[in-house]
Amino acid sequence: MSFTLNQKLAAFAFFISLLAMITSLILPQEAEENETSQVDYFSVLELAQDIRGKENISVIDLRPASDFEKFNIPSSINLTLSELLDFETPRHSSLILYSDNDTQSEQAYFMLKGLGKTQHFVLKGGVEDWYDYILYPKLPKAVTDSNQMLVSKIKALTSFFGGRIEFIDDAEILEYYLEKPVNNNHKGPKKVVKNLERMGC
């Protein structure tokens, strides 16, 4: 019994893909996260450092214009949701979205994600956390050695943005800065920004 070339090729394709199936069933997969329901967060501390370091980011304020005029994060732009969808992200730039609370920014996050954009983040805690932890932070009077770096970093940022520090007797207060924003995975491939719209056909 002899096989034609095409039959041999088909058999090869069958076996190598069967092997692929077996491999992916046996080998433990890396924790499959459901990416579609995940939000990429930015902490206020990261944002403050990025603004100060003149990183390539665009900060978007999603609150009403009246709130924006009263108070906003330096370098931010005030956009409505529909303006945001038309917003042309500068090349190689990441978008940081903020609002009064996370709900509105997360909604905007998913709308952008639906458009296929990838380089955008939600500012965890929004403008309130910015106010409470960057501009007018409360820091412990006594600082352990391990937290010395962090405290001096916050001090520098507060004075850079023209705020004021209040020292209190609570060592726990630094916990906020130490806990990482949940689902933060923007440390990964950040270089992939290359004008993605043009990668398609």
Next chain:
Amino acid sequence: MNGPFYINGWIGEEVSLIFALVIGIAFGFFLERAGLGSAKKLAAQFYGRDMTVFKMMFTAIITAMIGLFWVNQFGVVDIELIYLTPTFVAPQIIGGLVFGVGFIVGGYCPGTSCVAGATGSLDGWMNVLGLLSGILIFGELYPYLESFYNATPMGALTFVDYFQLPGGVMVFILVILALLGFWASGKIESRTSSPKA
């Protein structure tokens, strides 16, 4: 060895463009070799007389798909970094239908019209001109089409995400479907060609 090389900064802009030229040459070569530079051969697909388009397209798809699974498995390339065109259900279904109509009317798709033109087919060049003018019209109408263009977005979405299946299982299912398709197209070809000829 960590790919994609371009995204990970292993090769620069200039090298990537030379690579583009080489890839293009190989792409055009294989299209012409299989006969996809001929409008009659392409159109014959849709009259059940010659299944070359289907055979070649799906062979290429499963070859790259299986290959990608294995290179990802061996860590040569990170599959997550490969650009995925985002899914927009309505415009892509309507776009596909419109494209199919244009394909059978004109006899070429954008890539094969270039190949046809390169081998001296004047109708291939006419098709390219038609494509360019169609793109211009689309561009001019874009402000009106934009809302539909962006309708029903689902983001970058693969079957693996959608069905929540391990990659290899999805590969196997699609390969089986393709092989069944190849078997069926052999049957269709022998039915349409042998009794008449």
Next chain:
Amino acid sequence: MAAYSQPSLVKSKPTPYWNPYICGIGLGFVLLLTFIVMGRGIGASGAMTSIVAVGVDAVSSSHAEENAFYKGYLGDGTVSPLKDWLVFEVIGVLIGGFLSGLFAGRTKIKTEKGPRISLNRRFQFAFFGGMIMAFGTKLARGCTSGQALTGGALMNVGSWLFMISLFAGAYAMAWFVRRLWI
């Protein structure tokens, strides 16, 4: 199937086409290599869009600037929009197609058409077909190369929807335009 598996060595005028499965495997490896090296797929219509966008920009740059569609292809003006991956790739396609045709003795000035239509009608239909196809390709964000092949191999949901609709549209239309081809 069997007809293809026996390569004819008879060197009559044009050499016969290769086994489509072999060509498919070749193309599949080209695509795989592109994924590995570039982290993207291949395409065709994108290069044509760059050419159109550059043309519009040359005629009226303010007009192109106002339109988000052209703007996406013109970039920020720091590099020429024609110095683009897809543009170079399509130049390669022209060269590769020509070389393959040349080796096989298939390069000559000709027009491909069905037996029942005139040359002029064929040109008109080739042109209008291209126009219709351009609409489909832009609406779907890709063509047979950029969506069907590339997205197909990546198991992209939208690409498979496009591919199925493409075949559905073409098979549905085939009966109405049968005079063009058979």
